[in-house]
Amino acid sequence: MFHRNKRILWLLNHKTLMPYEAQLLLNLGFEVFVPKVIPKAVTFRSGAVDFSYDASLTIPKRALLRLNEFNFYEEAWPADIVTIVNRYFGTAFTIPYKKQIPEVLDKFEGQVVFRAFGLDNTLTYKGVLYNMYGYDSLGKIYNLGDRFWFGEGYEQLHECEPPLLAERALFLPIGVPASFFKNANQWNGSIKKILFVCPNVVSNPYYSAVYQQFKNEFGDLPHVIVGAQDVKVNDPSMLGYVTEEDLHQLYLDCAVLY
Numbered sequence: 056m057f058h059r060n061k062r063i064l065w066l067l068n069h070k071t072l073m074p075y076e077a078q079l080l081l082n083l084g085f086e087v088f089v090p091k092v093i094p095k096a097v098t099f100r101s102g103a104v105d106f107s108y109d110a111s112l113t114i115p116k117r118a119l120l121r122l123n124e125f126n127f128y129e130e131a132w133p134a135d136i137v138t139i140v141n142r143y144f145g146t147a148f149t150i151p152y153k154k155q156i157p158e159v160l161d162k163f164e165g166q167v168v169f170r171a172f173g174l175d176n177t178l179t180y181k182g183v184l185y186n187m188y189g190y191d192s193l194g195k196i197y198n199l200g201d202r203f204w205f206g207e208g209y210e211q212l213h214e215c216e217p218p219l220l221a222e223r224a225l226f227l228p229i230g231v232p233a234s235f236f237k238n239a240n241q242w243n244g245s246i247k248k249i250l251f252v253c254p255n256v257v258s259n260p261y262y263s264a265v266y267q268q269f270k271n272e273f274g275d276l277p278h279v280i281v282g283a284q285d286v287k288v289n290d291p292s293m294l295g296y297v298t299e300e301d302l303h304q305l306y307l308d309c310a311v312l313y
Contacts, residue, residue, distance in 0.1 A: 060145035070103030250309035254282035
């Protein structure tokens, strides 16, 4: 089928993981497609678009153009998208975001890698799937059999999951790209402050609790806080969103990273 097993739909768009994992797949000899349309919601703040991986693909230009204009996160797969992905791709990496999981489970005919990076310790991935997509989603995973993989980023994630996921666990460790080391051995600690990264400290209950814990335990020490905020924060130490360049400079300059 047109060498489809050497091609991967990498439906993640995570801006930190992409330079490592998508590039690693290229280095292993695979062709990789990464979506070009991503959600605008604040819950998808780590998303990024990169057209460079298109150069790896040997599929027809018209097929690539169609894939590039399609929203794999929020739209149901129409017939032409189903035809393209099943004709040219053998594996799909997927995450539980809106319509993506049910569309992959229902319509993709190749290998499915459910990419898992960990949750709040009150949750499980079985529970997430059940709450988001209902009991039928678990039945569909069961029916996929050996075509489904629980692609855990940390090797203990399957320990709190049922056999449905645990027995299909595939440890895919999270790494860093070579570019990560470009600032190695440059730390100077010239700013005698703690650098704390925490987004949405007002609107998100999880991050709000982390923020309050930090303030309770370290708030009396000089510190600076970065991270995109969707609500104004009454805190003189809060810088909010900073560019990648500014963040890297803070890594080098601040005395401590929390």
